[in-house]
Amino acid sequence: MGGPKRIAIIGAGVAGLSAGIYAQLHGFRTTIYEKNGVAGGACMSWLQGNLPMEGSMRYLWGVRDGTPLYDCWNEVGALRETMFVNPDSFFTAEDSGETVALCQDLDTFLRHTEKISPEDAPLLERFCGLVRKAQAYELPVDKPADLRSPLEALRANTASGEVAKVLAKLYTVSLADFAQQFHHPALRCAFNQVLPAGSTLGQLALCYAAFTAGDVAVPIGGSHKMIQRMVDCYLENDGELQLQAPVQEILTANGAARGVRLQNGERLLTHWVVSACDPAYTCRVLLQDRYSMEKKLQLRFSEPEAFPTFSLVRLFFSAPADSLPLARVFSFATDLVISAAGEGCSRLIVTQLSDDPLFVQKGCAELIVDIPMPGKRSFRYWEKLSVSPRAYDEEVHRLAADAERALEKRFPDMKGKLQFLTCHTPMTYARRLNAFHGSCAAFLETAKARPAQLTGRLPGLSHLLLTGQWLGRSAGLHTALVQGKYTVQRICHEERILWD
Incomplete structure (x- = not known):
């Protein structure tokens, strides 16, 4: 294997594409192997007829010019010549009238909520004060902590300073516990619903701070356009992308990864292997249980109370654009309790995409209804259903019909005009992404979690690195982007290649 050192990358999601682009820019020769017919991974998007469908992106973090994260997105070509949708609100909830x-304007939020509940004014002012402090925080993207010298680590800690200390404390506070301190039920509802169950006050403060600072928005065209720009950037830098090329095994010899074997039997020898897919699937299937993850990552899989997975049923509809709620993400109560995986759901969270002109066609736009579900139990429920395609389809259409009735009751202008398009269940994410318990994202770090720096290395096995959002403190496309970069920095460090 003369010439540039070769890297096999498994998975063409954001992390895999990020790793491929950065590796190509630093002199490696890479091939990305993707099991599906399109790139994107968890960043799901597709065309239904001529209408682009958004399967994952509510918002994108890192869109403010001049920030380190924005620079990373541009280095991989994701935001080149891109316009953005800037919603007026991060999240809107309706409850108790x-x-x-x-x-987006923090002062407007404070005035509005204090008017709803004057007795909650002190707690609201405290929350807004925390968000303002969090606005000064910048996500570290320069290099992973394990590669920093003592002086670089000191500088990084000094730069984050007081903000990092405040956020560290907020990460130990359950968002549900914080929400319970409000007197007004509408405020309790909004703070309980804005992020997945189990989230922390620190996560909300950081997300809302980024939104109010103009660092969170939606690129026009959503996931479909963004992934295509990343693919174009990868190919322009002489990377090789193979679609519908599932990897069956990671080849190892003498304690080192040596390449991959594809499902069609083809064997490819490489200097490095990067697995940008589920770590459990990598170890259990691709490495055939011969090697295990680093212990800190294993703990995330074995401590579901501290690191739960987040699953959902996601229903896709086409609806008249003029009948949709003004808010991009809107939560409302329904008197129709929707049974899903043995649990009742009395609220629906809808995301509407009429604010992006590319998602509007003939006066209709995409509307997404999310029904959250517990990780392992809901996966087993849908896994059992999937044995019988008829039973699986019947359950999907029952949920769609229940959601349609709830939508039509809340938004009468939709009556008779909704069109059910498709549905994602935990089995969708398991089949497409080989995701642990059908998770649609990575782990959720709760207030019980003990934060740890993860490296993606496997004890006893060299020349293989895991990458992706499973290694970050939070899920999200920005985490996948940064982890892809970090992975190549670790390879460059091992190969004594200067990072510029």
């Missing part, structure tokens, strides 16, 4: 909107 009131509507609470987490507005």
